[in-house]
Amino acid sequence: VARSGGSGPLRGRRVTISAGGTREALDPVRFLGNRSSGKQGMALAEAALAQGAHVTLVLAHADVAPPPGCDVVRVESALQLRDAVLEALPATDVLVMAAAVADFRPAEVVATKIKKRDDGSDPVITLVRNPDVLREAVLAREGRSEPLVIAGFAAETGDATADPLTHARAKLARKGCDFLVLNVVGSDLVFGEDSNTVTILGADGTESAPVRGSKRAVADAVIGHAARLLAP
Ligand code: CTP
Ligand code: CA
Numbered sequence: 001v002a003r004s005g006g007s008g009p010l011r012g013r014r015v016t017i018s019a020g021g022t023r024e025a026l027d028p029v030r031f032l033g034n035r036s037s038g039k040q041g042m043a044l045a046e047a048a049l050a051q052g053a054h055v056t057l058v059l060a061h062a063d064v065a066p067p068p069g070c071d072v073v074r075v076e077s078a079l080q081l082r083d084a085v086l087e088a089l090p091a092t093d094v095l096v097m098a099a100a101v102a103d104f105r106p107a108e109v110v111a112t113k114i115k116k117r118d119d120g121s122d123p124v125i126t127l128v129r130n131p132d133v134l135r136e137a138v139l140a141r142e143g144r145s146e147p148l149v150i151a152g153f154a155a156e157t158g159d160a161t162a163d164p165l166t167h168a169r170a171k172l173a174r175k176g177c178d179f180l181v182l183n184v185v186g187s188d189l190v191f192g193e194d195s196n197t198v199t200i201l202g203a204d205g206t207e208s209a210p211v212r213g214s215k216r217a218v219a220d221a222v223i224g225h226a227a228r229l230l231a232p
Contacts, residue, residue, distance in 0.1 A: 008052030010067045011229045016092040018085055018099035018133070019099040020060035021222040022078045026125065028114045031076075036100035038062020040153070040196070042218035044096055045070050051223055056092070060099050078102050078130035087135050089140055094149045094226045097134045097177075101104055105130055138176040149226045150177040166203055178203050178229055181222055200225055 019041020023031040055070035104127035167216035200208035
Protein backbone atom coordinates (compact mmCIF):
# COMPACT_ATOMS: atom_id res chain seq x y z
CA VAL A 1 0.00 0.00 0.00
CA ALA A 2 1.41 3.36 -0.99
CA ARG A 3 1.36 6.24 1.45
CA SER A 4 1.44 9.95 0.93
CA GLY A 5 3.91 11.50 3.34
CA GLY A 6 1.98 13.80 5.65
CA SER A 7 3.03 17.19 4.37
CA GLY A 8 4.74 18.91 1.47
CA PRO A 9 3.65 20.80 -1.64
CA LEU A 10 2.47 17.59 -3.34
CA ARG A 11 0.38 16.31 -0.45
CA GLY A 12 -2.65 14.48 -1.82
CA ARG A 13 -1.27 14.67 -5.37
CA ARG A 14 -0.65 11.65 -7.54
CA VAL A 15 2.66 11.45 -9.37
CA THR A 16 3.38 8.79 -12.00
CA ILE A 17 7.00 8.21 -12.96
CA SER A 18 8.24 5.87 -15.67
CA ALA A 19 11.74 4.60 -15.00
CA GLY A 20 14.37 2.15 -16.19
CA GLY A 21 14.99 0.79 -19.65
CA THR A 22 12.57 -1.27 -21.71
CA ARG A 23 13.50 -4.67 -23.12
CA GLU A 24 12.15 -5.79 -26.48
CA ALA A 25 11.89 -9.56 -26.88
CA LEU A 26 13.53 -11.30 -29.82
CA ASP A 27 12.77 -14.86 -28.74
CA PRO A 28 12.02 -16.55 -25.38
CA VAL A 29 15.56 -15.96 -24.08
CA ARG A 30 16.80 -12.79 -25.83
CA PHE A 31 15.91 -9.14 -25.98
CA LEU A 32 17.10 -5.76 -27.25
CA GLY A 33 17.79 -3.49 -24.30
CA ASN A 34 19.56 -0.31 -23.32
CA ARG A 35 21.92 0.92 -20.62
CA SER A 36 19.45 2.89 -18.50
CA SER A 37 20.22 2.27 -14.82
CA GLY A 38 16.88 3.53 -13.53
CA LYS A 39 18.64 5.69 -10.93
CA GLN A 40 17.17 8.99 -12.11
CA GLY A 41 13.66 7.53 -11.99
CA MET A 42 14.18 6.20 -8.47
CA ALA A 43 15.48 9.60 -7.35
CA LEU A 44 12.36 11.22 -8.86
CA ALA A 45 10.17 8.79 -6.91
CA GLU A 46 12.02 9.62 -3.68
CA ALA A 47 11.72 13.35 -4.35
CA ALA A 48 7.98 13.11 -5.03
CA LEU A 49 7.45 10.98 -1.90
CA ALA A 50 9.41 13.55 0.13
CA GLN A 51 7.04 16.26 -1.12
CA GLY A 52 4.05 14.26 0.09
CA ALA A 53 2.86 12.74 -3.18
CA HIS A 54 1.32 9.35 -3.80
CA VAL A 55 3.79 7.83 -6.28
CA THR A 56 3.18 5.21 -8.96
CA LEU A 57 6.40 3.94 -10.48
CA VAL A 58 6.02 2.30 -13.90
CA LEU A 59 9.23 0.38 -13.77
CA ALA A 60 11.07 -1.24 -16.66
CA HIS A 61 14.43 -2.94 -16.15
CA ALA A 62 16.61 -1.13 -13.58
CA ASP A 63 19.84 -1.83 -11.71
CA VAL A 64 18.52 -0.38 -8.45
CA ALA A 65 15.50 -1.15 -6.25
CA PRO A 66 12.53 1.22 -6.04
CA PRO A 67 12.20 3.26 -2.85
CA PRO A 68 9.74 1.95 -0.28
CA GLY A 69 6.39 3.68 -0.21
CA CYS A 70 5.50 3.83 -3.89
CA ASP A 71 3.16 1.66 -5.95
CA VAL A 72 5.32 -0.25 -8.42
CA VAL A 73 3.97 -1.50 -11.76
CA ARG A 74 6.60 -3.70 -13.38
CA VAL A 75 6.84 -3.73 -17.16
CA GLU A 76 9.25 -5.12 -19.70
CA SER A 77 8.57 -3.75 -23.17
CA ALA A 78 7.65 -0.32 -24.52
CA LEU A 79 4.15 -1.59 -25.37
CA GLN A 80 3.64 -2.74 -21.76
CA LEU A 81 5.01 0.55 -20.48
CA ARG A 82 2.60 2.45 -22.72
CA ASP A 83 -0.36 0.44 -21.40
CA ALA A 84 0.67 0.96 -17.76
CA VAL A 85 1.24 4.72 -18.17
CA LEU A 86 -2.05 5.26 -20.00
CA GLU A 87 -3.88 3.20 -17.37
CA ALA A 88 -2.44 5.33 -14.55
CA LEU A 89 -3.03 8.61 -16.39
CA PRO A 90 -6.66 9.37 -15.41
CA ALA A 91 -5.64 9.30 -11.72
CA THR A 92 -2.40 11.22 -12.28
CA ASP A 93 -1.62 14.90 -11.53
CA VAL A 94 2.02 14.81 -12.63
CA LEU A 95 3.59 12.43 -15.18
CA VAL A 96 7.36 12.32 -15.50
CA MET A 97 8.67 10.13 -18.32
CA ALA A 98 12.15 9.20 -17.13
CA ALA A 99 12.17 5.73 -18.71
CA ALA A 100 14.47 4.94 -21.61
CA VAL A 101 11.79 3.66 -23.98
CA ALA A 102 13.05 1.64 -26.92
CA ASP A 103 12.27 3.47 -30.16
CA PHE A 104 12.02 0.16 -32.03
CA ARG A 105 11.10 -3.45 -31.34
CA PRO A 106 11.65 -6.61 -33.38
CA ALA A 107 8.85 -6.93 -35.93
CA GLU A 108 8.24 -10.47 -34.75
CA VAL A 109 8.95 -12.30 -31.52
CA VAL A 110 10.08 -15.77 -32.47
CA ALA A 111 8.22 -18.38 -30.39
CA THR A 112 11.22 -20.70 -30.05
CA LYS A 113 14.88 -19.94 -29.45
CA ILE A 114 16.64 -18.67 -32.57
CA LYS A 115 19.21 -21.31 -33.62
CA LYS A 116 22.27 -21.13 -35.80
CA ARG A 117 21.46 -22.45 -39.25
CA ASP A 118 23.15 -25.37 -40.99
CA ASP A 119 23.29 -23.49 -44.30
CA GLY A 120 25.53 -20.83 -42.73
CA SER A 121 23.07 -17.97 -43.36
CA ASP A 122 22.64 -15.39 -40.60
CA PRO A 123 19.33 -14.11 -39.24
CA VAL A 124 18.17 -10.60 -40.12
CA ILE A 125 16.21 -8.72 -37.49
CA THR A 126 13.57 -6.33 -38.80
CA LEU A 127 12.59 -3.54 -36.42
CA VAL A 128 9.34 -1.58 -36.23
CA ARG A 129 8.64 1.70 -34.43
CA ASN A 130 7.29 1.67 -30.90
CA PRO A 131 4.58 4.14 -29.90
CA ASP A 132 5.72 7.47 -28.44
CA VAL A 133 4.34 7.12 -24.91
CA LEU A 134 4.99 10.73 -23.94
CA ARG A 135 3.22 11.99 -27.05
CA GLU A 136 0.28 9.62 -26.44
CA ALA A 137 -0.03 10.89 -22.85
CA VAL A 138 -0.12 14.49 -24.13
CA LEU A 139 -2.86 13.56 -26.62
CA ALA A 140 -4.80 11.65 -23.94
CA ARG A 141 -4.77 14.82 -21.80
CA GLU A 142 -6.80 16.78 -24.35
CA GLY A 143 -10.25 17.66 -23.11
CA ARG A 144 -9.47 16.72 -19.53
CA SER A 145 -10.84 19.10 -16.91
CA GLU A 146 -8.38 18.59 -14.02
CA PRO A 147 -4.80 19.78 -14.56
CA LEU A 148 -2.12 17.28 -15.54
CA VAL A 149 1.54 18.27 -15.75
CA ILE A 150 3.60 16.17 -18.19
CA ALA A 151 7.39 16.18 -18.33
CA GLY A 152 9.95 14.37 -20.45
CA PHE A 153 13.69 13.79 -20.34
CA ALA A 154 16.06 14.15 -23.26
CA ALA A 155 19.76 13.51 -23.63
CA GLU A 156 21.02 15.41 -26.66
CA THR A 157 24.29 15.91 -28.46
CA GLY A 158 25.08 18.57 -31.00
CA ASP A 159 25.59 17.50 -34.60
CA ALA A 160 26.15 18.99 -38.02
CA THR A 161 22.57 20.30 -38.21
CA ALA A 162 22.06 21.90 -34.78
CA ASP A 163 23.29 22.35 -31.20
CA PRO A 164 21.78 20.32 -28.32
CA LEU A 165 19.48 23.15 -27.21
CA THR A 166 18.00 23.52 -30.69
CA HIS A 167 17.39 19.77 -30.90
CA ALA A 168 15.77 19.81 -27.45
CA ARG A 169 13.50 22.76 -28.27
CA ALA A 170 12.34 20.96 -31.41
CA LYS A 171 11.73 17.78 -29.41
CA LEU A 172 9.74 19.68 -26.76
CA ALA A 173 7.55 21.16 -29.49
CA ARG A 174 7.05 17.74 -31.13
CA LYS A 175 6.09 16.09 -27.85
CA GLY A 176 3.79 18.89 -26.68
CA CYS A 177 4.57 18.26 -23.00
CA ASP A 178 4.99 21.04 -20.41
CA PHE A 179 8.72 20.78 -19.95
CA LEU A 180 11.72 18.77 -21.02
CA VAL A 181 14.66 17.99 -18.76
CA LEU A 182 17.67 18.37 -21.03
CA ASN A 183 20.91 16.57 -20.44
CA VAL A 184 23.62 17.76 -22.79
CA VAL A 185 25.67 14.68 -23.51
CA GLY A 186 29.33 15.22 -24.18
CA SER A 187 32.01 12.58 -24.32
CA ASP A 188 31.33 11.54 -20.68
CA LEU A 189 28.51 9.04 -20.40
CA VAL A 190 25.50 9.85 -18.24
CA PHE A 191 24.13 6.32 -18.05
CA GLY A 192 24.82 4.77 -14.66
CA GLU A 193 26.55 7.85 -13.33
CA ASP A 194 25.52 9.24 -9.97
CA SER A 195 25.46 12.89 -10.94
CA ASN A 196 24.20 15.04 -13.69
CA THR A 197 23.82 18.53 -15.14
CA VAL A 198 20.45 19.37 -16.63
CA THR A 199 18.47 22.36 -17.86
CA ILE A 200 14.69 22.51 -17.62
CA LEU A 201 13.15 23.79 -20.86
CA GLY A 202 9.58 25.02 -20.54
CA ALA A 203 6.94 24.88 -23.28
CA ASP A 204 6.44 28.60 -22.51
CA GLY A 205 9.97 29.26 -23.79
CA THR A 206 11.62 29.48 -20.36
CA GLU A 207 14.99 27.89 -19.62
CA SER A 208 16.16 27.20 -16.06
CA ALA A 209 19.63 27.87 -14.75
CA PRO A 210 21.72 24.68 -15.04
CA VAL A 211 20.94 22.24 -12.23
CA ARG A 212 24.09 20.43 -11.25
CA GLY A 213 24.47 17.69 -8.68
CA SER A 214 23.29 14.25 -7.70
CA LYS A 215 20.37 12.58 -9.41
CA ARG A 216 18.40 13.37 -6.26
CA ALA A 217 19.26 17.09 -6.62
CA VAL A 218 18.06 16.95 -10.23
CA ALA A 219 14.95 15.07 -9.11
CA ASP A 220 14.14 17.69 -6.46
CA ALA A 221 14.40 20.43 -9.10
CA VAL A 222 12.20 18.51 -11.57
CA ILE A 223 9.52 17.59 -9.03
CA GLY A 224 9.61 21.14 -7.61
CA HIS A 225 9.14 22.57 -11.10
CA ALA A 226 6.18 20.24 -11.75
CA ALA A 227 4.61 21.14 -8.39
CA ARG A 228 4.79 24.86 -9.22
CA LEU A 229 3.19 24.30 -12.63
CA LEU A 230 0.43 22.28 -10.98
CA ALA A 231 -0.33 24.88 -8.31
CA PRO A 232 1.15 28.25 -9.23
N1 CTP B 1 9.71 8.52 -24.97
C1 CTP B 1 8.49 7.90 -24.97
N2 CTP B 1 8.22 6.92 -25.88
C2 CTP B 1 9.13 6.56 -26.80
C3 CTP B 1 10.39 7.21 -26.82
C4 CTP B 1 10.65 8.19 -25.89
O1 CTP B 1 7.65 8.23 -24.12
N3 CTP B 1 8.85 5.60 -27.67
C5 CTP B 1 9.96 9.59 -23.99
C6 CTP B 1 11.13 9.36 -23.08
O2 CTP B 1 10.73 8.70 -21.88
C7 CTP B 1 11.61 10.78 -22.79
C8 CTP B 1 11.23 11.54 -24.04
O3 CTP B 1 10.25 10.76 -24.72
O4 CTP B 1 10.93 11.36 -21.71
C9 CTP B 1 12.35 11.85 -24.97
O5 CTP B 1 12.98 10.64 -25.33
P1 CTP B 1 13.97 10.64 -26.56
O6 CTP B 1 14.48 9.26 -26.80
O7 CTP B 1 14.95 11.74 -26.35
O8 CTP B 1 12.95 11.11 -27.72
P2 CTP B 1 12.60 10.49 -29.10
O9 CTP B 1 11.31 11.13 -29.52
O10 CTP B 1 12.63 9.00 -29.07
O11 CTP B 1 13.71 11.07 -30.06
P3 CTP B 1 15.12 10.44 -30.59
O12 CTP B 1 14.84 10.09 -32.02
O13 CTP B 1 16.07 11.59 -30.42
O14 CTP B 1 15.47 9.25 -29.73
CA1 CA C 1 14.43 7.71 -28.42
